[in-house]
Amino acid sequence: MNVNYLLVRPTRWLLMLVCVWSVSTAFAQTKTITGNILGADGSALPGANVGIKVANRFTTTDGNGAFTLTGVPNEAVTLVASYVGYMTQDVRVAAGQTNVRIVLTRDERVLDEIVVTGVFDERKRMDASIAITTLSSRQIELQVPNSAPDLLRNVPGVYVNSSVGEIRNSVSSRGITIGSTDGSFGYEYVSMQEDGLPVTNTTYFSYGPDFFLRADATLGRLDAVRGGPASVAAANAPGGIFNYVSKTGGNAFAGEVRLKYGLLGDGQNSLGRIDGDLGGPLGRNWFYNIGGFYRYDQGARYPGYPMNVGGQVKANLEKKYARGNLKIFLKYLDDKNGFAQPMLTKGYETPELAPGFNSSATNFPDAFSYSGQDLVNGGRYSFDSRNQVKSKYKSVAFTWDHDLGNNWSFSNATKYSDNAVLYNTLGGVIPSSITDLVPYFFLGGFGAGLPGSFTYRSLKTGETLANVAVTGGVPKVTSSQLPGQDVLPNSVLLIPLSFYDNTVNELLERFSIKKKTATMSFNLGGYYGYSNAHRYSGGDIALATIENHPQLLSLSFTGVPLYGVSNGVPITGPSGTYQITNPVGVGQGTGNLGAYISFNATQNQGALFFGHTWNLSDKWTFDWGARYERVNIKGYNVRPNLVGSPLSGGTDGNPLTTFDNNRLDTLGTYRFDYTINTLSYSAALNYKLNDNLAIYGRYSQGKKAPDLDFYFTLNTPQNLKLYRPQVRSTEQIEFGLKAGFGKSNLFVTPFWSVLSGVPVGQIFQDTNGSYYFPPRTYAKYRTAGVEIETNVYLNPHLSVRGVATFQKSLLDEYTVWVANANGPADDTQLSYSGNEADNSPRAMLNITPTYTANKFYTFLTWSYLGARQANAANVFKLPAFSQFDFSAGYTVSKSFQLALNINNLFNTYGVMTFQRPGSLAQVLGGNASFSKKEYDAAVAANTPYSTVGIQPRAYYLTATVKF
Numbered sequence: 001m002n003v004n005y006l007l008v009r010p011t012r013w014l015l016m017l018v019c020v021w022s023v024s025t026a027f028a029q030t031k032t033i034t035g036n037i038l039g040a041d042g043s044a045l046p047g048a049n050v051g052i053k054v055a056n057r058f059t060t061t062d063g064n065g066a067f068t069l070t071g072v073p074n075e076a077v078t079l080v081a082s083y084v085g086y087m088t089q090d091v092r093v094a095a096g097q098t099n100v101r102i103v104l105t106r107d108e109r110v111l112d113e114i115v116v117t118g119v120f121d122e123r124k125r126m127d128a129s130i131a132i133t134t135l136s137s138r139q140i141e142l143q144v145p146n147s148a149p150d151l152l153r154n155v156p157g158v159y160v161n162s163s164v165g166e167i168r169n170s171v172s173s174r175g176i177t178i179g180s181t182d183g184s185f186g187y188e189y190v191s192m193q194e195d196g197l198p199v200t201n202t203t204y205f206s207y208g209p210d211f212f213l214r215a216d217a218t219l220g221r222l223d224a225v226r227g228g229p230a231s232v233a234a235a236n237a238p239g240g241i242f243n244y245v246s247k248t249g250g251n252a253f254a255g256e257v258r259l260k261y262g263l264l265g266d267g268q269n270s271l272g273r274i275d276g277d278l279g280g281p282l283g284r285n286w287f288y289n290i291g292g293f294y295r296y297d298q299g300a301r302y303p304g305y306p307m308n309v310g311g312q313v314k315a316n317l318e319k320k321y322a323r324g325n326l327k328i329f330l331k332y333l334d335d336k337n338g339f340a341q342p343m344l345t346k347g348y349e350t351p352e353l354a355p356g357f358n359s360s361a362t363n364f365p366d367a368f369s370y371s372g373q374d375l376v377n378g379g380r381y382s383f384d385s386r387n388q389v390k391s392k393y394k395s396v397a398f399t400w401d402h403d404l405g406n407n408w409s410f411s412n413a414t415k416y417s418d419n420a421v422l423y424n425t426l427g428g429v430i431p432s433s434i435t436d437l438v439p440y441f442f443l444g445g446f447g448a449g450l451p452g453s454f455t456y457r458s459l460k461t462g463e464t465l466a467n468v469a470v471t472g473g474v475p476k477v478t479s480s481q482l483p484g485q486d487v488l489p490n491s492v493l494l495i496p497l498s499f500y501d502n503t504v505n506e507l508l509e510r511f512s513i514k515k516k517t518a519t520m521s522f523n524l525g526g527y528y529g530y531s532n533a534h535r536y537s538g539g540d541i542a543l544a545t546i547e548n549h550p551q552l553l554s555l556s557f558t559g560v561p562l563y564g565v566s567n568g569v570p571i572t573g574p575s576g577t578y579q580i581t582n583p584v585g586v587g588q589g590t591g592n593l594g595a596y597i598s599f600n601a602t603q604n605q606g607a608l609f610f611g612h613t614w615n616l617s618d619k620w621t622f623d624w625g626a627r628y629e630r631v632n633i634k635g636y637n638v639r640p641n642l643v644g645s646p647l648s649g650g651t652d653g654n655p656l657t658t659f660d661n662n663r664l665d666t667l668g669t670y671r672f673d674y675t676i677n678t679l680s681y682s683a684a685l686n687y688k689l690n691d692n693l694a695i696y697g698r699y700s701q702g703k704k705a706p707d708l709d710f711y712f713t714l715n716t717p718q719n720l721k722l723y724r725p726q727v728r729s730t731e732q733i734e735f736g737l738k739a740g741f742g743k744s745n746l747f748v749t750p751f752w753s754v755l756s757g758v759p760v761g762q763i764f765q766d767t768n769g770s771y772y773f774p775p776r777t778y779a780k781y782r783t784a785g786v787e788i789e790t791n792v793y794l795n796p797h798l799s800v801r802g803v804a805t806f807q808k809s810l811l812d813e814y815t816v817w818v819a820n821a822n823g824p825a826d827d828t829q830l831s832y833s834g835n836e837a838d839n840s841p842r843a844m845l846n847i848t849p850t851y852t853a854n855k856f857y858t859f860l861t862w863s864y865l866g867a868r869q870a871n872a873a874n875v876f877k878l879p880a881f882s883q884f885d886f887s888a889g890y891t892v893s894k895s896f897q898l899a900l901n902i903n904n905l906f907n908t909y910g911v912m913t914f915q916r917p918g919s920l921a922q923v924l925g926g927n928a929s930f931s932k933k934e935y936d937a938a939v940a941a942n943t944p945y946s947t948v949g950i951q952p953r954a955y956y957l958t959a960t961v962k963f
Contacts, residue, residue: 030322032285033069033093034251035100037061037081045104046254047137047220047247048083053090058122059325060220062250062279062289063962070285071322071403083136088124117196117243118225118233120523120611120625121514126738127621129684129696130229131157131749133789133803135222137247140215142859142887144262144901144956148215149192152242153846153863155224156787156803157749161186163912163950164339165299166308167389169210173226174753175783175809175840176239176730186210188707189728189755191230191237194244195329197397197415197508201235201529202603204708207502211421212333212393213244216293217258217275218314220247226787227732227751231680231702232609232625235527238680238702238730238755246329248318249279249287255963262297262956265360266907269298271956282317290315300951301340303364303549305386310335312393324402329415333393338364341429342915342946344487344546348876348935351911354487354944359909359952361548363429363493366460368552368584372540373651375640375664376598383499383540383586387424394418407516411525412509419504427498427539429946430915430923431546433491434468434482435475438765438920443541444557444580444658445590450572452559456482456492456543459552459585465545466490470559484546487944492553493544494920497586499596500537506530512609519615523625529605533635533708538596542586552585573655582659591642593771594662599712601635605705624683631678631705633725636671637715640664670720672711678703678727692740702730710759713773723776728757743793748786756780760816762928765921767823774827780813781837802847809837814872816928832872838927839913841866841880858888860905870914871927875935881910883950899958907953915946 037048044065051058052072061067069079076095079102082088086104093100116122118130125132133155145151149169150162159177161170170177170186177189192199192209199209223243231238255278262271277291292313299307312333319326341363344354353359369384397415404410432439440446440454454475456466466480477490484491512525544550557580561573581587588594611625642662650661684698706725714720734751758779766772785807792800814832843866850859862884867877884906889899916923916930917938938945 030071031074031098033072033079033098033100035067035102037065037067037083037102037104039086040103040105044254045083045086047245048081048086048104050079050081050102053078053080058116059320060248062252062287063247063254063256063277064250064252066250066252066254068251068281068285068287068320070320071324117223118229118241120233120512120623121516121521121613126688126691126694127686129621129623129686129698129736131226131734131736131747131787133224135224137220140219140222141960142889142899143885144260144903144954144958145215146951147210148213148244149210149242151215151222152224154803155226156789157226157751157785157805158224158240159841159844161912163948165337165951166214167210167337167391168206168208168339171242173240174732174751174785175781175807175837176227176753176755177781177840189237189239189704189730191234191241192244193234193241194331195246195397196243196399197413197510198235198529200417200419200504200531201506201508201605202504202531202533202708204533204535204712206423206498206500207421207504207535211389211391212419214293214312214333214335215244216291216312216314217256217277218246218289218291219244221245226749227734227753228684228698228700229623229625229682231700231704231730232611232627232682235529235605235607235629236704238704238728246314246316247277247279247289247291248316248327249281249289251281251287253280254278256960258958258960260295260956260958262954264298264952264954265300265302266953267955268360269300269302271295271297273297285320287318287320288315299338300954301360301362301364303338303362303366305367306336307338307388308336310337323405324400327399329395329397329399331393331395333391336388336390338388338425340948341426342913342948344431344944345911345914345947346942346944348939348945350879351909351947353909356484356487357548359907359949363544363548363550364426365495365542365544365550365552368542368586370582370584370586372588373660374596375642375662376536376596376638376667381499381596383424383497385424385426387422389425390420390422392420409514409516410511411514412511414510415506415508417506419502419506421500421502423498423500423537425498427496428915430494430496430920431488431491431917431944431946432494432920433488434466434480435477435490436919437470437473437475439494440557440580442589442593442920443555443587444561444578445661446561446563446573450560450562450570452557452561453478455556455558457554457556458545459554465553482545483551487546491546493546493550495542495544497539497542498537499539500535502533502535504534505532521613523609523611525609527605527607527609529603531603531605533599533601533603535599535712536596537599538594540586540588540594542584543581544585553581554585555580555587576656579657580659586659588659588662590658591662595640595642597640597715598638599635599715600637601633601708601711603708604632606630619688621686621688622684623686624681626679626681629678629680629703629705630675632673632675633705633708633711634673635711636669637712639668639670639715641666641668668717670714670716672714672720674711674725676705676725676727678705694738696736698732698734698736700730700732702732704728706759713761719773726757726759726778728755730755745791747789749788750786752784754780754782754812756813760814760928762817762926763924764817764819764824764827765822765924771924772824774817774819774824777815777817777829778813779811779815781809782812783807783809783837783840797853798849798851800847800849802845804846805844806842807840808842809840811835811837811872816872818929819925832874835872835874836869838869838871838874839878841868843880855891856889858886860887861885865910871916871930873928873931875930875932878911878914881908881950883908883910895962897960897962899960901956901958902953903956904951904953908950909952910950911947912950913948917943917945
């Protein structure tokens, strides 16, 4: 039997079964119940859950707290209503009653909220053996996060790095990470979802879900599940499921508009943003909701053009009928985002930005644009730095929930999306001495064995800033007026430019059939994900000065270039002046160093899953589940074999312009076709001692196939022969304590996790000046820790919410290659096994005391991130730091509110990641190659390195109108 066929096209007998049962129950006597859910103060509670208690069928309230529940038996029933931060309430509705008003009272315990994400059947948090945190729309509205993933800082056990801005964030939980803060690979082990389906089903280098995920006024709540059953309940999610749930319309029209003005970069740069959301009934049990946002944002580090500009529109349409509901979701996102680059820093124990730089400084030069020859597809490509990263996302999704009768139900969700990401931005910033000959070979394609000189000029003023004379292969600075002499003498910035054109088309499908009995529930379902990914990428290199808002530079060489030696005879070019950079200051990597590559892959992912929950008694609940997954990756990569042709002159026929001297020799096509089968499972036992105290234990094994990054490295004959995909494996044990005391609560979750099969990628310089990948090694991480979440209600005016994680992550197995001389002949291996994992803080805390008085509220959030090992070699630690965020608000009237937020109140420069010091070749070798010996030398010489810190202080004023 073809398993994929079953997963892609639900079988005919299943559809017939649905139809037969639907008809047989169509004439049952039912009624529709409408109503409102309010707080004790009379305010509406949007996004509250309400449903029939015994039938386990739920809906949510709209922006006015209104709901419509169809298909209710025409008899006396009990409704159950819940909302985050309020006490769950049972409400008896008489046989002839069709309207009800439900008033909920505040309850900081949140023990009775209904859990729907990461489980196979809805249940109260007290009965659920998972670690889950839910953020309500109100909690989300009060914050101004750096990005949508940044909201997860409110969740214990989750590490978030949003320092670079709205995109290219990193999210991991419980040490299940690749040990890197590089946002290029930030989501490999978690599932970022919208309305129960992944934002995108695949990730790879510089492509992931946060390019298409934004938090705005349409967001109803955020469910965050860590570890546990995540690897069974969702695809690609052994680390966790983070589900961003949209608001839906109710039986009364409601809406809101938020106007936000911000001063970013410690008050230097501006932001303007508008959010809107509205929804209501259309008649005949049809409901709608539509909203979105648009913003213009100069960014914390303004380069002279906006760092973030664009927005999105989201809409949903819901039809409720006697036995269920059908929802349609539409989304269109068109956004442009920049991301921060590493800044030069001095001091390792107490990092400070280098002289001339502050937390609001930028290493982006003025806007520039140019075009180059596309040697793979023909024609030309265009680069404009103002484009930065342009993301477009168009999707349509359908969900269908149907009660088949006799405690059988059917659920289906389908989504199609068309995703595109175009990079025209800085790919990094590397300080480099002008006496280092490697960049000259990289850009010009020639050595400097014969007499000559290199000249640097400012493109802004035309002024000569430096001259380097070379005699006998030895460079010497003869003059220098370069900025940044007090930071790095006689140095410039090498700025790799990223040109990535990504298009991904995806079809996602999930279905399940559920049967409930008096004490059990059974859930059988399937998942299918189809991703068709195309990427054309490469890059050039710009040169710039070392200063805030650097100047682009022109580089030329005057003399006789040496291109190589043949049979002992030097190969030289004519004497003259060679222009290495083009008119805007951009040079081309010589030969294959400047190759643009075409990547193409089709991913077919099919899964069958089964979940079983057994209420052994009123106190004991047992659940288990398993997931079989089959992933096929098929595709090809096209890599040009380029020849630097200095004598023929390349594109323009002029050998003296080396920035376009490459020509195409041959095109290599490298095909791959791999299928990976995995089995994941999880089991747990929950014991409820009473209504205010429960404990649970869970064991889980999760598996996942490599993301597309692995397959895109198969672009040379050597890599195709050398590398084989390896399954990533996770093993987790967790215990949970859930306790309520008075109006407060406490959740404590000790955990132990192991992640294995993590690839360690490196790149070294070969003897001919090109670069190569050594054989890949695989790492194993082990983490033990405890998650704590508490909500303490001190009095009617004062409450405290706190989340904390204490953990220690070790490298059980970790081996790297050490490049000695250029070329692989003398490469050796070095083991870091037993060291502490890099970028894994031992402590993470987020504590928020809140004071409310009538129409006024204020809170102060203290966030603490503990010290982290900077790399696997454990040569030094990135220091711990605290961040404080302040907020205050006032409800002027029922329909008008004002709020003030100050993020990073004391303008702390907290280091999130670093880039090692050294030459171009050393930096390309990665942070893992930074040895203790090199570190000691850098400390002794006070050699600067580069860091990325948290966003500087920002002020926001928000006016909200609700109607």
